[in-house]
Amino acid sequence: MRNLQEKLKGEIIELLNLEDLQPEDIGNDEPLFGSGVGLDSIDALELIVLLEREYGVKIENPEEGREVFNSINTIAAFIEKNRK
Amino acid sequence: MNLEIITDTTITSSAIYKDGTLFLANEEHLPFAQYCRKAYQLMEASYPKFFKMDNLCKLSFLTAELLLTENIGGALNGEKTAIILGNRSSSIISDQKHYESYVERENSFPSPAVFVYTLPNIMLGELCIRHQITGESSCFMMEDMDAAFLFHYVQDLLLNEGYEHCITGWVDFSPTEYGAELYLIGKRDKGEVKRPFGINFNQKV
Amino acid sequence: MEIFNIADHLISPLGCSAGQNFAMLKKSRTGISKITDDSLCPQTFYGAGYETHTVEQQVVFEGCEKYTFLERLFIYSIDAVLKAVGDIDKQRTVLVLSTTKGNIGLLNERKAKKYEGNRIELPVMARVVNDYFEMPHRPVVVSNACISGVSAILTAQKLIRLGLYDHAIVTGGDLLTEFVLTGFQSFMAISDAPCRPYDVARKGITLGEACATMFLTNNPGLVAKTEAFARVAGGGQANDANHISGPSRTGRGLRMAVSKALEGAKLQPGDIDYISGHGTATLYNDEMEAVAFNHLNMQDTPLNSLKGYFGHTLGAAGIVESIITIRQLNEGVLLGSHGYAEHGVTQPLNVLAENQESPNLRYGLKTISGFGGCNGAVIFEKA
Numbered sequence: 001m002r003n004l005q006e007k008l009k010g011e012i013i014e015l016l017n018l019e020d021l022q023p024e025d026i027g028n029d030e031p032l033f034g035s036g037v038g039l040d041s042i043d044a045l046e047l048i049v050l051l052e053r054e055y056g057v058k059i060e061n062p063e064e065g066r067e068v069f070n071s072i073n074t075i076a077a078f079i080e081k082n083r084k
Numbered sequence: 085m086n087l088e089i090i091t092d093t094t095i096t097s098s099a100i101y102k103d104g105t106l107f108l109a110n111e112e113h114l115p116f117a118q119y120c121r122k123a124y125q126l127m128e129a130s131y132p133k134f135f136k137m138d139n140l141c142k143l144s145f146l147t148a149e150l151l152l153t154e155n156i157g158g159a160l161n162g163e164k165t166a167i168i169l170g171n172r173s174s175s176i177i178s179d180q181k182h183y184e185s186y187v188e189r190e191n192s193f194p195s196p197a198v199f200v201y202t203l204p205n206i207m208l209g210e211l212c213i214r215h216q217i218t219g220e221s222s223c224f225m226m227e228d229m230d231a232a233f234l235f236h237y238v239q240d241l242l243l244n245e246g247y248e249h250c251i252t253g254w255v256d257f258s259p260t261e262y263g264a265e266l267y268l269i270g271k272r273d274k275g276e277v278k279r280p281f282g283i284n285f286n287q288k289v
Numbered sequence: 290m291e292i293f294n295i296a297d298h299l300i301s302p303l304g305c306s307a308g309q310n311f312a313m314l315k316k317s318r319t320g321i322s323k324i325t326d327d328s329l330c331p332q333t334f335y336g337a338g339y340e341t342h343t344v345e346q347q348v349v350f351e352g353c354e355k356y357t358f359l360e361r362l363f364i365y366s367i368d369a370v371l372k373a374v375g376d377i378d379k380q381r382t383v384l385v386l387s388t389t390k391g392n393i394g395l396l397n398e399r400k401a402k403k404y405e406g407n408r409i410e411l412p413v414m415a416r417v418v419n420d421y422f423e424m425p426h427r428p429v430v431v432s433n434a435c436i437s438g439v440s441a442i443l444t445a446q447k448l449i450r451l452g453l454y455d456h457a458i459v460t461g462g463d464l465l466t467e468f469v470l471t472g473f474q475s476f477m478a479i480s481d482a483p484c485r486p487y488d489v490a491r492k493g494i495t496l497g498e499a500c501a502t503m504f505l506t507n508n509p510g511l512v513a514k515t516e517a518f519a520r521v522a523g524g525g526q527a528n529d530a531n532h533i534s535g536p537s538r539t540g541r542g543l544r545m546a547v548s549k550a551l552e553g554a555k556l557q558p559g560d561i562d563y564i565s566g567h568g569t570a571t572l573y574n575d576e577m578e579a580v581a582f583n584h585l586n587m588q589d590t591p592l593n594s595l596k597g598y599f600g601h602t603l604g605a606a607g608i609v610e611s612i613i614t615i616r617q618l619n620e621g622v623l624l625g626s627h628g629y630a631e632h633g634v635t636q637p638l639n640v641l642a643e644n645q646e647s648p649n650l651r652y653g654l655k656t657i658s659g660f661g662g663c664n665g666a667v668i669f670e671k672a
Contacts, residue, residue: 045196199472209661225430
């Protein structure tokens with residue numbers, strides 16, 4: 001699980017071009033949207049593509065994504081639960 | 085009422101100029117990725133969203149960033165400012181990227197972050213957000229910069245539609261070349277107009 | 290100076306003229322259907338697509354093989370309008386063309402090779418159409434995402450008002466392509482059922498395709514089609530300066546665009562008899578419009594979205610929907626908002642569920658919003 005969280009941080013920084021951030025800057029429970037890391041709606045859609053492409057995990061609607069993408073921990077838990 | 089060019093900025097692959105004065109020369113012929121990063125740092129722009137933009141938007145962002153330095157940009161009334169740009173190649177760089185993401189059906193993962201940039205007017209949207217401009221933002225497609233058309237259009241906005249300022253000019257990014265020139269146009273009631281805004285406004289004196 | 294629309298033409302999956310289209314709309318017929326076409330999408334989806342073979346046989350003219358399908362549609366539509374208008378002075382006429390993706394299918398190099406010149410470039414495509422009609426002036430091409438059609442009408446109005454031209458052919462077209470479909474799918478914005486603007490069960494957009502043409506002039510004496518006759522009373526455009534793809538929560542940009550249009554037309558919100566909304570049927574767009582119209586105190590004005598009939602036709606939408614706006618004014622009938630049954634936005638709106646006879650219509654407002662944060666509004670007066 002720990003490795004998954006670190007891997008996710010690296011992938012998210014690269015995918016979303018978060019130029020000013022290093023993996024250690026993102027806390028596992030830190031909110032990714034709004035005040036925390038500051039992601040927006042396009043980033044959320046992009047994360048949906050990432051989960052499907054890299055982990056084979058599908059999110060069918062953006063509303064569901066809202067809860068999954070709350071923090072690194074919630075994403076990791078979602079992947080663990082749904083990965084085949 | 086006279087219309088004047090308050091300031092202008094030009095970016096080519098070889099150099100960046102503000103009001104005819106060299107701001108940065110691309111002496112090492114850096115590719116755009118490195119060249120624009122260098123310009124971004126030199127402008128001390130602090131805008132993380134810059135790194136999410138496609139090349140067309142990065143180019144227009146940097147040109148406008150240098151155009152609207154703090155003392156100028158801060159003086160604009162966003163509601164009374166319009167952006168009217170000319171462009172030839174549309175969003176072809178992002179179009180090609182999006183195309184490559186779906187053309188192989190068995191490995192099709194279109195990216196929303198790429199698709200959103202597949203319209204030329206997104207660069208105007210980015211400038212509106214950055215500088216809080218809420219007037220008209222229009223993108224006209226032309227084979228080369230049609231200064232006469234832009235002049236008539238912008239003149240009408242300023243003289244007849246209540247606008248105080250207008251950013252106009254040309255931004256283009258094709259697979260083989262890129263370039264941008266932006267002008268901030270304003271009105272002057274009295275005093276000498278140093279740089280009148282006319283039908284050939286893009287011709288260097 | 291007063292500027293008028295005096296002719297129209299519209300080709301969509303519902304018909305090959307504006308009259309045919311309007312007759313279908315009055316019968317509540319929609320162009321949206323289930324599409325199974327592997328060249329567009331491996332799965333079945335809902336869209337308002339041409340029956341390509343039928344339409345290809347329709348848009349035939351001498352030398353047409355040199356033109357792409359979209360160019361042929363533009364030429365066909367413009368030709369119909371010019372034939373209706375008769376002899377005009379081309380020296381005093383400009384072509385204003387609206388599109389978002391033009392010949393985007395030519396990203397496929399094999400297809401691109403079939404045509405001379407770099408036709409994927411929008412100004413090159415416009416020149417090819419312009420040259421077909423031997424128009425002496427450069428065409429003006431507007432590409433403001435989904436509001437392009439309204440931008441084109443307002444640009445034409447401006448060019449005539451400034452005295453640069455007396456007439457403008459205003460044309461808009463886009464195709465339903467794999468490019469756009471895969472893009473909106475990645476945005477999770479495509480509805481898995483025909484779109485339902487302003488309805489509680491709405492789930493997103495349905496894409497469409499159309500090509501539409503208007504003819505604006507400063508000389509109302511030239512009127513060619515009384516059904517299309519209207520004065521362009523005012524218009525306005527504004528940017529949300531909020532997000533490049535998400536609609537503003539406050540509807541501020543749309544509000545400003547409508548306010549400018551009202552101001553230009555010297556009208557109050559209460560003077561407007563009908564609103565042709567943007568109504569894409571995404572959750573956030575329709576909600577944004579409801580917020581904006583309530584701020585403007587226009588929640589009681591009869592409103593519909595035409596997306597339930599045509600789907601979202603992108604760069605054509607502003608022109609398609611303006612043509613239908615004018616025809617509703619002139620025929621004294623307002624169309625039911627196809628797909629609307631139960632109110633689904635948080636603010637009140639007078640969405641028409643059924644067709645409504647309205648003999649005393651005078652002013653119609655067409656509004657539109659798009660990616661890049663842009664908003665447009667144009668007001669037509671029955672002439």
